[in-house]
Amino acid sequence: MKTDELPTPALIIDLDAVERNIAKMQKFVTSRGCNIRPHAKSHKSPFIAKKQIAAGAVGQCCQTLLEAEALMLAGVDRILLTHNLASGPAIERFLNLKKNGEIMIIVDGTENAEMLAKAARHRGMVADVIVDTDIGANKVGQQPGEPAAKFSRWVTQTEGLRFRGIMGYEGHLQVSTPAFEERNAKAQVALAGVTKTLTALKELGIAPEIVTCGGTGTYNITAGYPGVTEIQPGSYIYMDRRYGEIGPAGTDFEKAMTVVGTVVSTPTPTRAVTDLGWKAVGIEYEAIGVGGMPTPMLPGLKYSPGGDEHGVLNAEEPKYRPNVGDRVKFIPAHCDTTLNLYGTFYGVRGDHVEVACPVARR
Numbered sequence: 341m342k343t344d345e346l347p348t349p350a351l352i353i354d355l356d357a358v359e360r361n362i363a364k365m366q367k368f369v370t371s372r373g374c375n376i377r378p379h380a381k382s383h384k385s386p387f388i389a390k391k392q393i394a395a396g397a398v399g400q401c402c403q404t405l406l407e408a409e410a411l412m413l414a415g416v417d418r419i420l421l422t423h424n425l426a427s428g429p430a431i432e433r434f435l436n437l438k439k440n441g442e443i444m445i446i447v448d449g450t451e452n453a454e455m456l457a458k459a460a461r462h463r464g465m466v467a468d469v470i471v472d473t474d475i476g477a478n479k480v481g482q483q484p485g486e487p488a489a490k491f492s493r494w495v496t497q498t499e500g501l502r503f504r505g506i507m508g509y510e511g512h513l514q515v516s517t518p519a520f521e522e523r524n525a526k527a528q529v530a531l532a533g534v535t536k537t538l539t540a541l542k543e544l545g546i547a548p549e550i551v552t553c554g555g556t557g558t559y560n561i562t563a564g565y566p567g568v569t570e571i572q573p574g575s576y577i578y579m580d581r582r583y584g585e586i587g588p589a590g591t592d593f594e595k596a597m598t599v600v601g602t603v604v605s606t607p608t609p610t611r612a613v614t615d616l617g618w619k620a621v622g623i624e625y626e627a628i629g630v631g632g633m634p635t636p637m638l639p640g641l642k643y644s645p646g647g648d649e650h651g652v653l654n655a656e657e658p659k660y661r662p663n664v665g666d667r668v669k670f671i672p673a674h675c676d677t678t679l680n681l682y683g684t685f686y687g688v689r690g691d692h693v694e695v696a697c698p699v700a701r702r
């Protein structure tokens with residue numbers, strides 16, 4: 341099947357570019373003496389996860405239990421769930437996954453950790469945990485240094501839990517700080533929090549096996565940072581408009597994700613309307629004022645949403661306006677949320693469709 345024969349709207353993944361991105365990231369991280377456990381929230385796909393692991397990744401991170409289940413049931417057997425669980429049934433499902441391989445989860449307080457420990461004890465099991473630390477995102481996580489170390493000690497002393505290490509994900513510094521020098525300076529401040537926790541842990545005689553940090557915007561800062569054993573970037577495999585604008589990720593990694601729509605109406609000489617509405621492309625960045633519209637891969641056109649199933653293309657001049665039946669490709673502003681809108685992506689090489697791949701568990 342040819343790419344041009346795909347029904348639209350469609351999510352297209354350039355597999356050659358994905359494989360180059362995976363190989364490039366792996367080579368870099370290895371050269372820094374670090375591991376990579378890529379984040380599956382960007383792809384939600386055992387097909388892509390297995391490519392990353394075959395290239396040398398030590399497993400996968402997941403953000404939802406559903407992602408972890410989808411990957412593990414498909415044979416991906418080393419997973420870190422980077423999200424807290426806070427309900428009995430969810431914890432039961434998490435513990436069930438231990439049958440399929442190594443599954444770890446973050447904890448950031450005695451409340452959620454005790455829920456987990458209790459369920460594990462009840463089943464005669466031990467849950468592998470990573471202590472999450474807040475290194476500046478002001479979201480979840482123990483405060484770095486002594487608080488995180490003391491909590492880690494509590495974990496080591498709590499029956500039903502096994503302390504494996506710490507996480508410090510600098511989520512506030514990925515695409516939101518475009519200038520590299522500024523991002524680097526802020527990341528050094530954030531990572532000093534990791535160092536502080538490691539020092540405090542050492543004083544308590546606790547040696548973490550895993551220290552995990554870093555995303556696509558900070559991969560070259562965190563990989564090789566003293567004490568960091570692995571990084572967890574996600575978006576680098578597909579990239580998107582926003583990541584494409586920041587250095588060095590924007591030039592280091594290729595844009596591998598496009599969405600394609602068909603022009604279904606040309607009501608005026610400068611307006612074409614496609615079948616690609618906001619059910620087919622993530623535009624949520626618009627809501628926070630950082631530009632969420634997809635970029636048309638044709639000149640002289642600007643996209644604006646026309647509702648659930650329509651996307652309006654305004655042409656600078658009539659000569660740029662596509663015609664009814666023309667297909668238009670776009671680079672999404674955000675790869676993670678765009679992928680989340682599709683049940684299937686089409687993996688292509690050149691203009692040939694190699695695979696129709698289910699997006700596991702949205």
Ligand SMILES: Cc1ncc(COP(=O)(O)O)c(C=O)c1O
Pocket residue numbers: 379381382401403422509511514554555556557572573574575576
């Ligand atoms: C905990 C965690 N780790 C890693 C990532 C991957 O980040 P990126 O897609 O920016 O590489 C995310 C993304 O939101 C995340 O929430």
